[in-house]
Amino acid sequence: MGAPDKLIGGSFFSLLFTKQKFGVIIKIQTYVLFKKGVNVVLERDNIVMHIDVNSAFLSWQAAYNRQMGMEEDIREIPAVIGGSEERRHGIVLAKSIPAKKLGVKTGESLMEARQKCPNLKVIPPSYDVYTRASRKLRDLLAEYAPKIDVFSIDECFMDFSGTRDLFGDPEELAHRIRKRIKKEFGYTVNIGISTNKLLAKQASEFEKPDKVHTLYPEEIQEKLWPLPVGELFMVGYRTVPKLNQLNIYTIGELANTDRELISGLLKSHGRLIHDYAWGKDASKFSEKSSMPFKGVGNGSTIHFDVEDRLTAHKILLSLVETASKRLRDEDMSCRVVAVGIKNKDFGYHSHQRKIPVFTNCTHDLFEIIRELFDETWDGSPIRHMNVRFTDLERTKFKQLNFFQNEYSMKMEKLDMAIDGIREKYGKYAVIRAEYIDSGLSPVLGGYPNDEYPDMSSIL
Ligand SMILES: [Mg+2]
Incomplete structure (x- = not known):
């Protein structure tokens, strides 16, 4: 789990000047003591945020359409972004909330989606628009986070470790970023806050849209463990039935099952998800975070x-x-x-x-x-x-x-x-x-x- 919490009362540093004059070395040492007020502040060392654009392709398309002066907001009607219906790959890439309410699922064929919703509006994807939207978002986030790791076209991790003096409370900062994106770009995001990438990502998956959630290590039991085990990162639809056979239905049940048993069943993948159920994740931010593309x-x-x-x-x-x-x-x-x-x-x-x-x-x-x-x-x-x-x-x-x-x-x-x-x-x-x-x-x-x-x- 993340580094231990740190008590901060003041900090101390020294400046050392060395000057050579008339062949004599003069050393001046200055000590400065910064006082941070009377109250002792409880501060964490690591703060990681995960940002996820809500229904990215649909949101970006809707925001773009609005900028182009279209009256209709495709977020408010049953609509999907989907591949060409005539050609081979016609699947739902993103859906509006009204389409979701009618049972339309991401990844299903447009034909299946149409059966559930005959008046469905299908909009072909404009990848150019999404690429630019994604880049604009990253540019905005770079104004805040010293380090950014791109996870996918609509998801980024931000490392805010050691920036409390600069930005203040992480939750307030996340709300500032969320509101600014909504105001300047016209779409909503979820932001998850924690001490490592895994927990931050899980936090951004909580209630959507337009929300900020925390999932600090001390909140795991209350917020993460009651969820179905399939909601844990890296537990896919093929793993769920195997875990169910062991009577594991929630993330908490996975965490509290003997590690050797899980390891025997799923090998290294089992050890990984067992660690994840406890919120353990040692992944670091890449040093080359300015270059997300390989x-x-x-x-x-x-x-x-x-x-x-x-x-x-x-x-x-x-x-x-x-x-x-x-x-x-x-x-x-x-x-x-x-x-x-x-x-x-x-x-x-x-x-x-x-x-x-x-x-x-x-x-x-x-x-x-x-x-x-x-x-x-x-x-x-x-x-x-x-x-x-x-x-x-x-x-x-x-x-x-x-x-x-x-x-x-x-x-x-x-x-x-x-x-x-x-x-x-x-x-x-x-x-x-x-x-x-x-x-x-x-x-x-x-x-x-x-x-x-x-x-x-x-x-
Ligand atoms: Mg998303």
Whole structure:
């Protein structure tokens, strides 16, 4: 569990000046005693907060629609953000509260959702909007927290350890952040406060929306233990029945079951969730918290079999368009480029290359992707393709590249101009001529979770 509470009465430090004058070393030592008032304040060493956007995609879409002047608030009607209904992947990505009340669930097919709610409004996702909203949120949080770890597109951990002098009471601070997000961005969040990441995350899961909750170690028994065991982080739907067989239904029952028994049943995963039930989590904030991305990937399952090289190139270009823009949105450039191809019998081939210079230019990245594809493809019908850019570096620290030719510099300027137009007027406002009447989407791509390296079992 977190570090012990600390009593603070005053602090003490020394300044040491060393000065050499006329060959004689003069040392001046100054002692300063800060007095922090008469009352002794009980202060914790570690304060961690977890912030979670309530129904993120739907909230961001609603806030965006309002900014665009639309009257209807999709949060107040049965509505979902969902993939294309005609194509293969039509699932509910996020739902409004009225849709939830009608039984609509995240992850179910749009067809199932429609059966429960015939007048359901289905809005296709605008990943560009969500990426920007996520980045804006992180920028705002960075004004407060010295360290931020991104957990997923709509969840961050913030380390406030040792900042009480700066920000005061953590709960009041969390409410200030919550209210500011609501006022400036127009959507709601939940914030959980504790002494480690696990407990902060569990706290943000309590009653939603627009709430701040604490779950300090001394509150575990009262607030965490009565909950169903499936609500504990890392206890998935496959683990729940196994625990139920041992008569474990609540988190408290898991905590109070013999550790060896759980370990015998579920091995290291069992030991992990047993620790979690006691609120034990030793995960640290990453040192590179300013760089949340390890890589950007983009892939698409195609709704027909691709059998010719030119069509494949066009689809790859549309994937690169989205993925390279995402790099530019994050001020990142990459040095490792990879392509993956799945054929209709689900055979998978991938190929990657390290390039001499960091880039985020659509044109340059596509040239490499096309070469890699041509070297890899055996001519069999293709079902799925993906591109991936890794080994990232902040673009603003990019060294001047003397080898870059004039054409590629022009292409970078073109990227900036196209990005600007697409942000303002939508992603189809400018498209490449080869896509006209091709039946292909000129800009493809979703927002796969694997872009976030921390979106895994490890906090
Ligand atoms: Mg969320």
